[in-house]
Amino acid sequence: MTVTFGIQPRVRPPAPLAEILAGRTQLLRHVSSVVQVSPIQIYRPFRPLFNLVAMAAEPRDQALSPPNPEPAAGVNPAAGASPTGTAEGPTGRPAGQAPATDKDSAAAPDVDPDELHQLVVEHSDAIYRLALSVVRDPALAEDVAQETLVKAWLALPTFRGESSLRSWLLRITHNTAVSTLRRRRAVVLDPNDLPELQTRVERSVESRVQSEAVMDDFVQALDTLDDLSRSIVVLRELEGLSYEEISKVLAVPMPTVKTRLLRARRRLGTVLRDWA
């Protein structure tokens, strides 16, 4: 068997391995020419060492990229487009710009702690509130928030900045929360086993408001709303999104947003009338 080493491997492996192997082969060829020994004689005993050295010598976004990280499930980066069509990323750079890697690699971007910190600090509360309004379980909402941020971080290179970053994140949040809830409902057959918001709410309300009875009624009224209505009222009243943004974040027509919001407000408002 004759073995030849060159820049082009004899059998071209699929990308991106081709790039990795090209670097490894170059290294092997260089050592072979220096010590005047056949490349195969060098390679066999020192294969692990060559792998490590060549990998360390490669640019990080090639060497450390997982083969095909999953995109943000169900996320349309164009969703929630604002009329302005511009947005900035967590550190003020154009939002469509990748954090640290090229756009086409679809690889896990290098984690810049400052950028990640800014993203989390600015948006975690809104993400958590929307997630909690859907899943109704604080621990599950935190899991959804974490999942959302991971998906968003990985998908940031594909974010085109056609919507505000917040709308985009909230859309990912809603999709993630809904799919999480579906999975949970598939496992939990008894509806009584589904989480209720009340336990946590009683705790927080006790320390913050005097009218516990009113808040209990409010929580119960909130629980009677469907997931979509709860998300709409949270996005409108807490996050201040426009009807148009809500329509795009939740992928429902604007008249539906209006109708569900109105009904939700009336139901919740009735409970709060005495409190006001």
Place this chain on the structure above:
Amino acid sequence: MRPLLFHPSRRALQSWLESETTDEPKLDDHVAVCQKCANTIERLDANGDRDIATALALVLQPPEDLSTRLEKGVSARLDSRVMFGVLSDMFAAGLETSRMLILDENGVDDE
């Protein structure tokens, strides 16, 4: 169905906002695409319902250390993805190198 010829009045939009039904398809279609009317709707509903907003803020209040916990969790998950990428690269590189050494240009074992 013919579209609306003119923008609906503020009163009509207010009435639309206060209607629990969607029985005005022309108006529904119009506000879904008309930026001017969408802006008017936003102005008409600018105040929202502050009582509901306050109650929701209490009910859905995030824990105090949420961002710290999330940041740690997200960092750990991203780091684990990177490590998985290194391991899979190392594993795949060995296999591909073997293929490269053994197979000829047509992908056939030449021994």
